[in-house]
Amino acid sequence: MSRSAVLVDADWVEAHLDDANVVLVEVDEDTAAYDKNHIRGAVRIDWKQDLQDQVRRDFVNKEQFESLLSQKGIGNDDTVVLYGGNNNWFAAYAYWYFKLYGHQDVKLLDGGRKKWELDSRELVPEIADRAATTYTASEQDRGIRAFRDEVEAAIGQKNLVDVRSPDEFAGRLLAPAHLPQEQAQRPGHIPTAANIPWSQAANDDGTFKSDGDLTTLYADKGVDLSKDTIAYCRIGERSAHTWFVLHEILGQPNVKNYDGSWTEWGSLVGVPIELGDS
């Protein structure tokens, strides 16, 4: 992939707002932001309610994903443009998720909701009414999703990129402070992982940094771009943002997101953990 195939800017979105086969989807950490207002015509996907199985710790299955997209009025041939707040982090998670289930044409609005708002572009409160579709998903693409055994086998073999904050990486915090959250039993990081906080890939306005800056960012932290890479964070959403950077923008061929991430690894019996800064 390349930047132009996976990112669109706000001008492009404004020019295609009325295209029947372009569907804007807001996916936000703050799921209530959509209720206040959103880009005209956008539908909402709630990352917690819609994308997670409500009983087991796993994603919704293929049939549930098909039902969700059908109900949202998204067709297999539609161009899906995802956007959200906080540097698009949950939008990037949804992007990875759409790719996991094989949606062909999905893009991120560069800068997301924040840049749209800072540019004073139009936001409306009206809820879009899209006719239901009959969506058909593919089986999960395991080429972009890593599970724990593969992560353990990757220690010292593949690039492991821990995209959490330095305090979480070092084990001083189990999670960013003061939010209700899942707690792993042990703090720290997976041995040999490089700590490259996800947000370093974005500019202040939420747009992605240039290809050159991004390549330098990872190379300077010891990521060997000739090797396969697994990214992880705490619950797999920030690392989806990094997966997007490495796999979709920079075109690295073998990059996986370990969505079990620290809440799984830090609870496993017998796996290696390191403490301290990198």
Place this chain on the structure above:
Amino acid sequence: MCGATRAGVSTDGVDLAAEAVIQGVVTREGEPVGTAYVRLLDSAGEFTAEAPTSATGQFRFFARPGAWTVRTLAPGADPVDRLVTAATGEVAELQISVG
């Protein structure tokens, strides 16, 4: 997730003894700006958290004790940086005026 919530300046319900709070209000010509984004950068300049302002222009972070930069982005204005020190049990209040 970032350690920020969309909240007002009232500290009702917050256990201040255990928190190092940075909060404030963003205004333009004296009027609150409800469409600003406030970013918390650590002493090395690295991004830590971001909060959109409330309809009344307010924001709040629960930080670690120490030195921080609060960077405010608002439509049609240049970014405004303010240095602030957070301490456990205290509330650092900021009045941020954007152009």
